Amino acid sequence: MTGRKSGRQFLGTMLVLGLLAGCGARSEEDTADLESLTAQQIFDRGETALNEDKPERAVTYFSGVERLYPYTQYAKRSLIMQAYAYHQSREYEDARSAAQRFLDYYPADPDAAYAQYLLALSYYDQIDEVGRDQGLTFQALQALRTVIERYPDSEYARQAMLQFDVAYDQLAAKEMEIGRYYLKRKNYTAAINRFRAVVEEYQTTSHTPEALHRLVESYLALGLTDEAQTAGAILGYNYQSSPFYDDSYRLLTGAGLNARDTGDNWLSSIYRQTIRGEWL
Secondary structure (H helix, E strand, O other): OHHHHHHHHHHHHHHHHHHHHHHHHHHHHHHOOHHHOOHHHHHHHHHHHHHOOOHHHHHHHHHHHHHHOOOOHHHHHHHHHHHHHHHHOOOHHHHHHHHHHHHHHOOOOOOHHHHHHHHHHHHHOOOOOOOOOOHHHHHHHHHHHHHHHHOOOOHHHHHHHHHHHHHHHHHHHHHHHHHHHHHHOOOHHHHHHHHHHHHHHOOOOOOHHHHHHHHHHHHHHHOOHHHHHHHHHHHHHHHOOOHHHHHHHHHHHHOOOOOOOOOOOHHHHHHHHHHOOOOO
16 A cells, blocks of 8 residues: 555656646747747747736746847837836836836836836736825836826826826825724824814815815814814815715704804914916
8 A cells, every 4th residue: 555655656756746837848949049049039939928918937938038139129128028028027126117217218208108107007006005104105106297298298197187187096095094093093183183184285175075064073073163164165166065074064053053154263374265267
């Protein structure tokens, strides 16, 4: 029995090794003797690998062109294709590196706009749920802004604008999440700081109506009625159809107050700007 078991184990081991060797041989065959191929032939293999949804293999071919045929048009095209292939395989850091090298080497090239967009996209596609650290969101915003400002007439600028708005909204959502956390724990001052940031810094996002409503809640809890009424006035002036305005209206009237600009505070300044059409 022991001898049979050992034989089966040996056979199984040899089969596994054979499969691994076969895979290795095929991989080497795919990329072997690149030196004997022209730049176009290697480049074409890279494109074929991309079409077959094999971006990791495509990177090997495109990097081979750059290594074997530097300073050629194919090397330049291969560099931008490397950035794309890395992005497709979710190797975002390598995608940024390849895109940045293209921008460094060929800043005036027609594909420079695409390289900058790929660089921005490598940050944007890593933006996770709101609960995570938003450092990548800031980097995505900066890179997308570069696309918009440096290449305003490119086909990528419009898409970058849409993605910029999404990333911008993400930052506001993060502020709201933290503000709600503090509000729930009755840490009203900390909550107000977060909601104020949304109103002042992210006023064009979808979170502004709720931020104003939460300010009404927080200021009423602190007994700061001037600020609460003014926040309600801004909310009513800009978002009267919002359910958040209905909630704020009930809170204010329940406290014997109404939504109006009163007092001299940061919200009063915003209210006056709003009336003059200089805000929102």
